[in-house]
Every structure is written in structure tokens, then in C-alpha cells.
Amino acid sequence: MPLLEVKSLECRRDDRLLFEDLCFSLSDGEVLQIEGANGSGKTSLLRILCGLRQAESGDVCWQGQRLQEAREDYYARMVYIGHLPCIKGDLSVAENIRALLDTRSQAVSVDVIEQSLARVGLNGFDDVPGKALSSGQRRRILLAFILLAKAKLWILDEPLTALDVSGVALVEAMILQHRATGGSVIFTTHHGMALDGGMRSVALGGASAHKQTSQTRSTTELC
């Protein structure tokens, strides 16, 4: 049984068709990149996969169960990072990470937070308030959160935004390590990401009608 299965999904935004009849599936230990131009619906697709957004038609299934019915189990084992930083300026780095983990009902010790911060290159930043961080450093906090969330599935919307070269390498290493331990990743990016062992991709067509065919073709290949 695939971990996550997408069945003939259709998404519209303000009457504009973003994609229709989209289907693909994701198994354990697979990495999937969602490709597409700006405005092709990548973020909308990821938000549908999270259950934050409703598709016009079609289903998303988590381990064979529809998302709406498996919400609790799905959210305990999935972690999503969107465009927004989720960082509170008035909380320290450690408190920010703790607040994010608290919503997942995960308790962690101070040592574990320090370790994960060291891993993402923010060693010794745990007492620094969030407002004193650069946008790249904020993204790195989210990376530390992903590492600590112990999720099976990572859904990452533009994880490379604002990251420097070492940050990009870090994300690649994290994804590879996650895959090696049987985890799965779905992500979007406009930067080149080179993963050893390759990855699959799903291409979303543009909003215009003539691109629909290319989009349908690429998705049927995956079905």
C-alpha cells in the first residue's frame, strides 16, 4: 500500500483551473519533487496534501484511508513547512522550537534542542530572540523543527528559500538521511537540488489551456 495516494485531484483558484485529474502515489523511502512554473499550483497542491485546502474533486489517501478520516494519525506522522516562517519574534529560538513541537504534543529536552540547532548550524543560538534572526536563520530553525518532529512524511514548500550554499547542502543531506531511514519527502523548489540516487517528479502544467495536455501526460506517466 502506498504511503500517500492522490486520486484524480482537481484544483481551481478563482475559477482558474490549476490542475485536474492529477494522480500519483508516494511509497516509503521515496522523494518526490513537484515541478511547475510560478502560479502553476504547487503550493495549492501541497496545502491540499496537508488537508489545509479542499480540492474541488478527487481524494488524498493516507495509507489507504481518506485524509478526512485519518486526520489524527496523519498529522502525528506528517510535518509541513510552508512559505511563512512560523517564528515568534518575542520568543527565543529554543522556545520557538518548543512551541512548534508542543502543537504536535512532542516533549523534548534542552540537550536535544541544542543538538538539532548545532546540526542546522545555529550552535549556541538557543537563547537568541526570534526577531534578532535573519530570514535564512529562521528557515534553519524550521529545519531543526523538522529534524525533531520525527515524522514519516515531510512536505516542504520551497525549503531552500533564503538559504545559503551550506544551507542547501544541509537540506539535501537531511532529505537523503530521511530517505535512508525509510521516510518520504514531497517538496517544491525552484533551485536545483541534486540528490544521489535520483528522485521522481510530478510536473504541474501552467494555467493556460494548451499546457493542460503536457500536464496530463506527465501525470498519467506516473499513475
Add this chain to the structure above:
Amino acid sequence: MLTAFYHLLLRDLRLALRSPHELANPLIFFVLVVSLFPLAVSPTPDALRQMAPGVIWVSALLSVLLSLDRLFKQDYEDGSLDQLMLSPNPLMILVLAKVFAHWLLTGLPLVLIAPLLGLFMSVPNHALPALIFSLLLGTPVLSLIGAIGVSLTVAVNRGGVLLSLIVLPLYIPILIFGANAVDVAMDGMRVSGQLLFLGAVLALALSLAPLATAVALRITAAR
């Protein structure tokens, strides 16, 4: 589930205490409005006593209304709201934690300062308990109902007018019974009827409003 409630409550209280000027805003508004009436209308004790219940209650209501924006706005703008919705815990429990924090930070200070303003408006001593208890039962309802309105308008730019239009009609019964309780107490009559009504509305709001707010938040996020 209870730990998630507790941690979110703690996070919101901590955040608020780190920007105390925002915390003081509703309280200062409340005190200012009430203290302007004697200057503008009449400083004679009889006139003040007559309008005291209405003035205090209207000021408290507007003060809560003005502070409602804070309930979800920041979380919506920095993406934390998405993470709350992706929590394996029921969203209504998390909503309840946020509303409870909001009441502790705005409603409760109003209740505590109200007796002082009551004396200021020459409310007789024997009517002060009615003032305190009516506000104690009424202000949580204002926060709970307000949360529904905020969750519907949080994505709207400058949704303040819209919020008032949605929320004010639902506030009217609380205002009427709250002010009437003080009025009746000043005449030396029993106020149990009014307080029981406010208590019943609080029980109703406590059980239904978090659910409605959770649904409204999901609708807002799905846009």
C-alpha cells in the same frame, strides 16, 4: 490533549507578557472611556449612578472588541496558525486555549478594575458584587463569540468593520443582561435571574463557540 492546551495557553501568556504595552491597551481604553463620561455628561452622583451600568458595560464590550484582532492575527500572519491546524490534537481544544489566554489577558483585568470604576461612577457598594459577577460571567462570552468573528475575518485586510458587524449583534444580549444586572442590584433587588442567564450563555458559548471557531479557521485556511 490537555498538555497541548496547557502549552499553548502558556505560550500565548508568555508572548503577551513580553509586549506589555499591547497588554495594557484594552485596560487603558476601558479606564479612559469610563472616566471621560463624568467630564462630558455630568459629575453629579445621581446622574452618574443612573448611567453607570450602561457606561461600564459598553466600555468593557468595546474594549474586548478592540482587542479581538490580537487573537489570531499574528498566528495567521507568521504561519503558526497552519501549524496549529496540522496538530494531531483537536483544533477546538487549541482554540479554547487561545481564547482562554485572551480572556485572562483582556477580560480578567477589566473585571478586576471594574469595582474601582464603579465607585468612581458612584455605584453603591451593595451593587458592586453584581457588577463584578456580571462581568466575570459576561466577558468570557465576549471572547468566545469574538473568536468566531475573528476566525472568519482574519484573512480579510482591515476586517475590523466586518468583525464588528458579525460580532456586535451576538453581543447585544450579553450587554442587556449584564447592564441590567447592575441596574437591578442598585435598586436593591435580587440579580440571580440575570446572572443565571449570563451563566447559561457562558455554558452554551463554552461548548459551541470553540467548535464554530475551529470550523471557521479551516474555512479561512482553505481559501
